[in-house]
């Protein structure tokens with residue numbers, strides 16, 4: 001599933017590809033992708049003649065800023081946008097087509113069909129679900145150590161599921177949580193309130209650094225992201241623990257272990273993150 005860095009890279013790529021284009025017509029081939037408004041024909045009618053002014057991001061949601069509306073799009077597991085010529089054949093799993101006045105089309109493909117689109121007025125977009133209850137934005141200036149500490153330090157739940165909860169901090173998914181906890185040397189099953197100030201600082205720094213590096217890696221490869229047909233791909237990042245079960249830790253050489261925490265596949269170095277029992281309250 002794309003996490004904050006991947007969505008941020010998709011956002012930057014989409015700005016280059018479609019910003020300034022005016023929508024002529026919209027075809028919704030799979031109605032359940034569109035949640036708001038419920039009627040996909042109304043969704044299409046409202047979008048006609050709207051120009052894409054900007055594309056923002058809130059957590060893992062893309063926000064297409066149009067003249068009168070904001071289109072909130074979540075890619076979920078496998079959602080992909082691609083820019084095509086109107087004459088290009090429509091590929092399998094294409095569920096929504098935005099046709100522009102310049103005879104190009106932004107097509108939304110989604111094999112798993114879990115992605116969502118919600119169309120709101122500018123006034124409503126950030127006061128209604130799904131954007132109204134989102135937590136701290138970890139790459140914004142508002143993500144200070146104090147703000148981070150406030151949402152984390154008194155909770156008795158395990159730190160990993162807490163970091164995955166979008167109501168506290170947005171955009172960090174399973175991959176970047178594992179990477180951040182490894183970098184901070186913290187066991188994922190520690191209760192949040194057992195973390196020392198020192199550990200909270202290490203974790204805060206690790207989250208920011210891990211996400212920033214991933215955004216930079218994606219940003220530097222934006223060109224290679226868009227294939228011949230204009231489809232935007234996901235970059236593969238080099239991870240230190242995620243997906244490296246049995247391979248030696250980059251720090252100490254101990255084999256990385258994979259097990260399940262809160263229903264999610266979790267990767268740790270048993271030596272570098274050995275502080276599970278020591279401080280668990």
Ligand SMILES: [Zn+2]
Pocket residue numbers: 249250251252253254269270271272273
């Ligand atoms: Zn290690």
